[in-house]
Amino acid sequence: MPAPKRVTVDTSQWLLMLHVAAAFLFVGGSVAAGILNVLALRAERPSETALLLRLIRWTLPVVMLGVLGTLVLGIWLWHQLSFSIGAAWIWVSLALWVVANALGGIGGRHQERSRELAERLAAEGDAPSDELRALLRDAKGTAMSYAAGLATLAILVLMIWRPGS
Amino acid sequence: MTILAFSRAFWPLFLHVLAAMTLFGALLAAVVVAVAGLPRATFASLVTALPAWAVTLACAYWIEHDEGLGNANATWLSIGHGVLEPGLIVLLAALATAYWWRRSGKPLAGRICASLSGVYLLLLVVAFLAMSGKWGS
Numbered sequence: 001m002p003a004p005k006r007v008t009v010d011t012s013q014w015l016l017m018l019h020v021a022a023a024f025l026f027v028g029g030s031v032a033a034g035i036l037n038v039l040a041l042r043a044e045r046p047s048e049t050a051l052l053l054r055l056i057r058w059t060l061p062v063v064m065l066g067v068l069g070t071l072v073l074g075i076w077l078w079h080q081l082s083f084s085i086g087a088a089w090i091w092v093s094l095a096l097w098v099v100a101n102a103l104g105g106i107g108g109r110h111q112e113r114s115r116e117l118a119e120r121l122a123a124e125g126d127a128p129s130d131e132l133r134a135l136l137r138d139a140k141g142t143a144m145s146y147a148a149g150l151a152t153l154a155i156l157v158l159m160i161w162r163p164g165s
Numbered sequence: 166m167t168i169l170a171f172s173r174a175f176w177p178l179f180l181h182v183l184a185a186m187t188l189f190g191a192l193l194a195a196v197v198v199a200v201a202g203l204p205r206a207t208f209a210s211l212v213t214a215l216p217a218w219a220v221t222l223a224c225a226y227w228i229e230h231d232e233g234l235g236n237a238n239a240t241w242l243s244i245g246h247g248v249l250e251p252g253l254i255v256l257l258a259a260l261a262t263a264y265w266w267r268r269s270g271k272p273l274a275g276r277i278c279a280s281l282s283g284v285y286l287l288l289l290v291v292a293f294l295a296m297s298g299k300w301g302s
Contacts, residue, residue, distance in 0.1 A: 013299065014298070016297060017294055017297045017298030019297075021293065021294055021297065023186075024185075024189055024290075027183075027186040027187075027190070028186050028187075028190040028193055029190065029193065030190065031186065031187050031189070031190025031191065031193075031194070032190040032191070032193040032194040032197065034190075035191060035194040035209075035210055035213060036194055036206075039198070039206045039210075048203075051201065051203070052198075052203070052206065055197050055198060055201055058197045059193065059194070059197065062193065153183075156179070156182065157179065160179045160182065161179075
């Protein structure tokens with residue numbers, strides 16, 4: 001009777017699988033947070049806006065796991081696959097990773113301020129408010145979140161394109 | 166993701182991965198708002214998942230065509246197709262129950278919708294692990 005075929009998976013394959021999984025958590029979690037933010041913008045009552053902005057917290061563990069996983073496993077893969085230390089696309093990706101997280105953090109603080117106002121308005125009668133609408137649509141806060149999304153998209157482009165390698 | 170591209174053409178792979186990530190995110194949002202008891206938001210999140218599903222599938226066939234993988238028998242490809250294609254039925258069933266929930270306000274509809282979305286989310290996790298790890302190749 002022939003011995004059962006053993007499928008071996010090397011370290012690089014494991015790292016790659018987990019790195020891609022982390023990227024899914026990073027981008028997917030960010031998409032989920034973005035959808036909840038858009039739904040909060042479209043909500044009629046402050047209580048609904050506050051709830052939707054609170055729910056963004058549920059996606060944060062997913063995003064954080066992805067953020068840390070992409071960095072640690074990405075650097076490990078860099079070493080494992082013997083990519084050049086001067087590989088520009090990796091350095092640019094790392095810089096974009098820092099930018100995406102910094103901008104995402106600023107956008108998140110803006111969402112927190114919106115949530116606090118929405119909760120206060122909900123407790124004071126839950127009537128639609130122009131002040132809340134203006135804060136939710138604040139150009140600076142919105143621009144930070146969009147810029148964080150664009151930086152994340154640029155990382156994805158570089159990881160798949162890998163210019164110069 | 167570093168060696169995901171291999172020598173493949175950029176656009177089909179980029180769009181396939183981006184759409185799959187969007188599908189994952191839309192389902193995650195649907196599960197979160199369904200568990201929180203928000204039928205309208207659940208319906209809206211699931212509607213977002215539909216175009217993402219379509220782009221993921223279309224680009225999967227685009228890559229298969231370009232790479233000559235049409236007759237390939239690899240486990241990772243079978244898992245990808247096995248999750249993505251029948252997944253439309255699960256996605257449509259979740260969307261239908263979200264619509265029923267929105268119209269009727271029945272908690273049972275919300276629980277079914279959250280379960281269907283959660284199951285599809287888990288199946289997607291299996292699919293992207295299989296495809297990125299090239300299981301059985």
